[in-house]
Amino acid sequence: MSRADLSSQTCTIARAVALVGDEWTFMILREMFLGHRRFDDFLRQTGMSSHLLSQRLKKLVAEGVICREAYSERPPRHEYRLTAMGRGLWPVVIAMKQWGDRWLGGGETPVEIVHKGCGRVSQPRMTCPECGEPMAAHDAAPRLSETFDKERQAARRQP
Amino acid sequence: MSRADLSSQTCTIARAVALVGDEWTFMILREMFLGHRRFDDFLRQTGMSSHLLSQRLKKLVAEGVICREAYSERPPRHEYRLTAMGRGLWPVVIAMKQWGDRWLGGGETPVEIVHKGCGRVSQPRMTCPECGEPMAAHDAAPRLSETFDKERQAARRQP
């Protein structure tokens, strides 16, 4: 199975990964959450090749994660912005940042997050909205839907 | 710049992405958080090639995200488990799942999360630990460290 086929799976993680789960797409998203919008900025700040950047931007536009807008008619100039769908990826990028800071950072934190609501530097964390407690891996038990469970049982029995 | 070079960047997101930011690594992590530990299970449930699976597992072991342990001496059999570092990736996978459910799921939720603490089905979300409020993209302002900011200004001026 190729990476592209992940998008047709039942699992929503697989679908999400097919769309935004590659290295350079993450780097583009990082730039967007840092406020950048232009092709050349993405190019210079990520270090990716222009060919790939072009491909990734097209894919993200086609899927509705970002949109392409003219900010000047003459000369014709365009920029890319996150849509609501794209802004929804903030927790993913932040979770990745927190993990990188904790396990790969060597004590330094290149980017801090200021919570506009309370004005403080914040290290956002996953919390259960039902009881308000913070959640980590050992606090959670996955429960598969019947359909999905059957699908996976079938996969187990494959050669 | 190649994908491998991301690991030597200052940005901790880039470093995290270099380590776990590819499609198949995400699929392996999904399986691990669903409780699977064996090579053949990963193979069947993810649909990836055995060659790649082998490479990815080696990389994750080498970096300390997972560990390889014998569960039988004769015949020699091994399984893979998440380390503390690996379990720390739970928020990333969950954030990805929430986003997939919201934007790509078509109304179905193949996996639900039960919070062991309160016993309820939970949709964990990012919260500011300083004030307890939920956080999303528009609530957050990034603040770059001086060193990192300079590095990025320099990148802007590159040809």
Next chain:
DNA sequence: GAGGTAACTTCATATTTAGAAGTAAGTCAA
């Protein structure tokens, strides 16, 4: 001793990526 299983490895082919170079439509400065 035939068949099966877990956990891989090897190999040939196919696809994707990286890096360099090139292009179009304009602006700006002398």
Next chain:
DNA sequence: TTGACTTACTTCTAAATATGAAGTTACCTC
């Protein structure tokens, strides 16, 4: 009014990476 510069790309080729099929090792079970 020409030549340099900018943004936002596209094209090209070589190199790296992924895929799928087949093979391997070391056992176990019937």
